[in-house]
Amino acid sequence: MFKSTFVLRSMAGFMLALVCTLPVWADEIYAEVKRGQEIAPVPLQIPADVNPISVYFGSYLVEAVATCNSCHSNKEYTAINNPFEGKPKKVNATCYLNGGQSFGSGIVSANITPDKTGKPAGITFKTFKNLMRTGHDPRDPGTLLQVMPWDGFQNMTEASLKAMYDYLSSIPSLPTGGNSPC
Numbered sequence: 001m002f003k004s005t006f007v008l009r010s011m012a013g014f015m016l017a018l019v020c021t022l023p024v025w026a027d028e029i030y031a032e033v034k035r036g037q038e039i040a041p042v043p044l045q046i047p048a049d050v051n052p053i054s055v056y057f058g059s060y061l062v063e064a065v066a067t068c069n070s071c072h073s074n075k076e077y078t079a080i081n082n083p084f085e086g087k088p089k090k091v092n093a094t095c096y097l098n099g100g101q102s103f104g105s106g107i108v109s110a111n112i113t114p115d116k117t118g119k120p121a122g123i124t125f126k127t128f129k130n131l132m133r134t135g136h137d138p139r140d141p142g143t144l145l146q147v148m149p150w151d152g153f154q155n156m157t158e159a160s161l162k163a164m165y166d167y168l169s170s171i172p173s174l175p176t177g178g179n180s181p182c
């Protein structure tokens, strides 16, 4: 008798906590989507079959959380816009996420802008997800990516991975960066 009253009370407490905190989380997720829309540093062209909310959330993850562009660009900021030199921050859109940064031992970051068919890095979501979860190089499945921090990204939820993929599908396509100045 006592035990069932206790269980009922705990359940009621849990339900109350859930009802009270849900609106807070809904507000927070809305704020992240809105922030993602605001901070996208390049004009977005969202494919017709892609949900804009997912794209904006992906922008938030790519720009504010995972900072993919710090590695996937050979010149993230121009000299006059480099925040590490105390200047006002502005991303260098001419080589946004087009790769070309060298990490030594022949490892160079990849171009992850959409290819001619609109697929980021030229890969499907299935391949992207597998890469993020396992670190297997899509072009050489026997090899593990060595610089790319997939060991952290692998814990992201499916919806977060899809949001990043959707965002990367909406950014401008660029030729791969490299030795040429950007």
Ligand code: HEC
Residues within 6 Å of the ligand: 061, 062, 066, 067, 068, 069, 070, 071, 072, 103, 107, 108, 109, 110, 111, 112, 121, 128, 131, 137, 138, 139, 144, 145, 146, 147, 148, 149, 153, 164
């Ligand atoms: C610390 C640097 C670093 C960060 C941060 C980083 N990457 Fe990478 N990424 C690389 C490098 C370098 C490669 C190429 C191969 C390797 O790691 O050995 C790569 C490879 C990839 C590839 C494979 C592309 C191909 O064509 O083979 C994809 C896709 C990718 N990264 C997406 C992302 C995304 C999305 C983010 C942010 C969520 C991200 N990366 C953040 C360094 C990074």
